[in-house]
Amino acid sequence: MRVAVIGGGGREHTLVWKLSKSPLVDEIYALPGNGGIEEIAECIDIKANDTEGILKFTKDIDIVVVGPEEPLSLGIVDLVGKYRGFGPVKDAALMESSKAFAKDLMGRMNIPTAKFDVCRVKEEALLKIKGREFPFVIKASGLAGGKGVFMVENESEAKRKIEELMVERALGGAGKEIVIEDFLKGEEVSILAFTDGKHFLPLIPSQDHKRLLDNDKGPNTGGMGAYAPVPFLSDDDVESIIDRIFEPAVYGLKKEGIKYKGVLYAGLMITDDGPKVLEFNVRFGDPESQAILPLMQSDLMELILATIEERLGEMRIDFNNGYATCVVLASSGYPGKYEKGKEITGLEDVKDAVIFHAGTKRVEEKFFTNGGRVLGVTAMGDTLKDSIEKAYTEAEKIHFDGVYMRRDIGRRVGSKQ
Numbered sequence: 001m002r003v004a005v006i007g008g009g010g011r012e013h014t015l016v017w018k019l020s021k022s023p024l025v026d027e028i029y030a031l032p033g034n035g036g037i038e039e040i041a042e043c044i045d046i047k048a049n050d051t052e053g054i055l056k057f058t059k060d061i062d063i064v065v066v067g068p069e070e071p072l073s074l075g076i077v078d079l080v081g082k083y084r085g086f087g088p089v090k091d092a093a094l095m096e097s098s099k100a101f102a103k104d105l106m107g108r109m110n111i112p113t114a115k116f117d118v119c120r121v122k123e124e125a126l127l128k129i130k131g132r133e134f135p136f137v138i139k140a141s142g143l144a145g146g147k148g149v150f151m152v153e154n155e156s157e158a159k160r161k162i163e164e165l166m167v168e169r170a171l172g173g174a175g176k177e178i179v180i181e182d183f184l185k186g187e188e189v190s191i192l193a194f195t196d197g198k199h200f201l202p203l204i205p206s207q208d209h210k211r212l213l214d215n216d217k218g219p220n221t222g223g224m225g226a227y228a229p230v231p232f233l234s235d236d237d238v239e240s241i242i243d244r245i246f247e248p249a250v251y252g253l254k255k256e257g258i259k260y261k262g263v264l265y266a267g268l269m270i271t272d273d274g275p276k277v278l279e280f281n282v283r284f285g286d287p288e289s290q291a292i293l294p295l296m297q298s299d300l301m302e303l304i305l306a307t308i309e310e311r312l313g314e315m316r317i318d319f320n321n322g323y324a325t326c327v328v329l330a331s332s333g334y335p336g337k338y339e340k341g342k343e344i345t346g347l348e349d350v351k352d353a354v355i356f357h358a359g360t361k362r363v364e365e366k367f368f369t370n371g372g373r374v375l376g377v378t379a380m381g382d383t384l385k386d387s388i389e390k391a392y393t394e395a396e397k398i399h400f401d402g403v404y405m406r407r408d409i410g411r412r413v414g415s416k417q
C-alpha cells in the first residue's frame with residue numbers, strides 16, 4: 001500500500017515511524033515532512049495547507065493520513081475522498097475549527113463542560129461578563145494554533161481582551177466569535193479515540209504540558225512534553241468518558257447529518273465534579289502521540305483502514321505495559337520569535353530512547369533546527385518515574401544553540417506513583 005502522511009511535525013514523524021512498521025505499508029510519502037522523517041520516508045515539498053498540491057500529488061496514493069487540523073478544516077478529506085483520506089470531513093472538523101460550534105453541540109447534547117456563552121458581537125460579550133466570577137476564560141472561536149485562550153482576572157483585562165479579539169482582530173478571523181467560560185480546576189488529560197461514526201476505540205490516556213515553564217508557568221505552547229498512560233484514570237474511567245463525552249458528541253453530529261470518522265481528541269479537566277471538556281480536537285495530539293504510539297502494539301495501518309471502512313467494531317487495540325515519556329526540546333524564544341539553522345549534535349549518542357523530529361532540516365548528514373519545537377525524545381520504562389528519568393538522561397545528550405526543555409515533564413504525577 002502507498003501511504004501519504006500530511007504534515008511535518010513531531011506527531012507526523014511518529015505516525016510515519018509507526019506506519020513504517022506495518023506489513024501493509026510498502027511506500028510512505030510525507031508532505032512536507034522534516035529532517036527526521038526524511039530518513040524513513042520520501043519527503044515531498046508540499047505544505048500541509050496546500051490542498052491543491054496535496055490533491056494533485058496523492059492521485060495515485062492509496063491512503064492519505066492527515067496530521068494537522070488546518071488541512072482538515074480546509075476540507076482535505078472531502079477532496080481526496082472519504083474512503084481514501086484518514087480524518088474527519090470539513091463539516092466534522094468544525095469540532096476543532098469552531099469552538100462556538102463545539103460548545104453549542106456540547107450544550108445540546110448535555111456533555112459535561114465549563115458553563116459558557118458564545119458571543120458573536122462585542123456588545124453581547126460585554127453583557128455576558130457582567131457579574132461573572134473571576135478568573136474566567138476567553139477563547140477565540142477559530143483556529144489560533146494554541147494562542148487563542150486567555151484567562152482573565154478582572155474586568156478591565158476582560159474588556160481589553162474582548163476589544164483585542166473582536167474589534168482589533170488581533171487573531172484575525174479566529175476572534176470574530178468568542179467563547180466565554182468558567183475557569184476549571186483539576187488535572188488535565190487528553191483522551192484520544194478512533195471512531196468510525198459508530199464504534200469507539202480509545203487510546204491510552206495521556207497528559208500534555210502546555211505551558212512553557214516548569215510548574216505550569218509562562219505562556220501556552222503547542223505542548224512541551226507528554227506521558228502516557230496517566231496512572232490516575234482506570235480503564236473504567238476511560239470507558240465512562242467514551243459513554244458520556246465521545247458517544248454523545250459523535251451522535252450529536254450525526255443528528256446534524258455529519259458523520260465523524262478519524263481520531264477524536266477530547267482535552268479534559270478532571271474536576272471534583274468529574275471530567276469536563278476543555279476542547280475537542282479532530283486529530284492526533286502533538287506531543288501526546290509521541291508518548292502513546294510507541295506503547296501501541298497494534299498495527300496503526302489496520303486501525304486506520306478499519307476506521308475508513310467502518311469496521312472498528314471488529315477491532316481492538318493492544319498496548320505494552322509500562323509508561324512512555326516524551327520531552328520536547330525547543331528553540332530559545334519559542335513560542336515567540338526564535339532563530340533557525342542551529343546545528344544539532346549528539347543525536348547518535350541517544351541509545352535508550354526514540355527521537356522524533358519536529359522542526360528540523362537535514363543537510364547532507366547533518367541536522368539543523370528549523371522550527372520552535374525541534375525534537376521530542378521518548379523513553380519507555382516499567383514505571384512512569386523510570387520513563388521520565390530515562391527520557392531526561394537521553395535528551396541531555398542532544399545539543400544545539402539555545403536548546404530549552406522543561407525539567408518537570410510527568411514529575412508531579414510520577415513522584416506520587
Ligand code: AMP
Pocket residue numbers: 114137139146149181182183184185188210220267278279
Ligand atoms: P484549549 O485550546 O481550549 O484546550 O485551551 C488551551 C489550554 O488552556 C488548555 O489546555 C487548558 O490548560 C487551558 N484552559 C482552557 N479552558 C480552560 C478552562 N475553562 N479552565 C481552565 N483552564 C482552561
Ligand code: GLY
Pocket residue numbers: 208222223281284285286287288
Ligand atoms: N497537545 C495539544 C494538541 O495536540 O493540541
